[in-house]
Amino acid sequence: MTPEDAIKAASSLARDIADGGLAPSDLERQAVAECRELFGTVAGPDDPLWELHRDIARQVLALDGVPTDELAEWLAVARQRAGEPVAAVEPLPLPEPEAAPVTPPEPESPASEADSPGHGGAPASGANPAPQAVPTSPRPDRYDPLAAWQPGSTRRY
Structure with missing residues (x-):
């Protein structure tokens, strides 16, 4: 040409x-x-494209392109080909559900706004309150934007 x-x-x-x-x-x-x-068509190690096939396979695996149950089946096939004894593949256990999230107790409000510590008054109990527990997300695999948020006193002056 x-x-x-x-x-x-x-x-x-x-x-x-x-x-x-x-x-x-x-x-x-x-x-x-x-x-x-x-x-x-993947012909095997004698194929001139073998290295390219392997590189692409690694990229597919890195991007979770093959479901885990199928990967487990292929692992069993590879072990059988290698002469290893093949045991039944048991599914992975599901994570235990966490206990209900801990909600901090409601803070006691001072009798009036003038008595609040932010306005120069004394704390309601006379001592520093104990730190409150931070509620955790009921599902650790999900993002909870409010997981670490602790409500505080008003920001208005």
């Missing part, structure tokens, strides 16, 4: 797209089909 042939092919392709005779989605579908034909 000469440079002129490549230019003519690219011009023809651009003309077909501009005229609406060829959609970009058609090009994508064709590219995927050709990639699958060239790369989609």
Whole structure:
């Protein structure tokens, strides 16, 4: 193929797209089909693309592209091929549900705003109150934006 042939092919392709005779989605579908034909079959360590296949497999695993139960099945297959005894794979235990979150006791409010420590008055109990427990999220695998928030006295003056 000469440079002129490549230019003519690219011009023809651009003309077909501009005229609406060829959609970009058609090009994508064709590219995927050709990639699958060239790369989609894994032949083994003798395949010249073997290292590329392994690199892509690692990337898929790093992105959680294969469910854990399927990974466990493939691990059992690999162990069987290696001659190791294959034991039944037991599912991982689910985490124990945590106890209900601890809610701090309601602070005693002073008799009047003038008696509050923020306004120069004495503390209600005369001593520094004990630190309050921070409530924890009932599900540790979920983000709780209020988990560490401790309500305090008003910020208005």
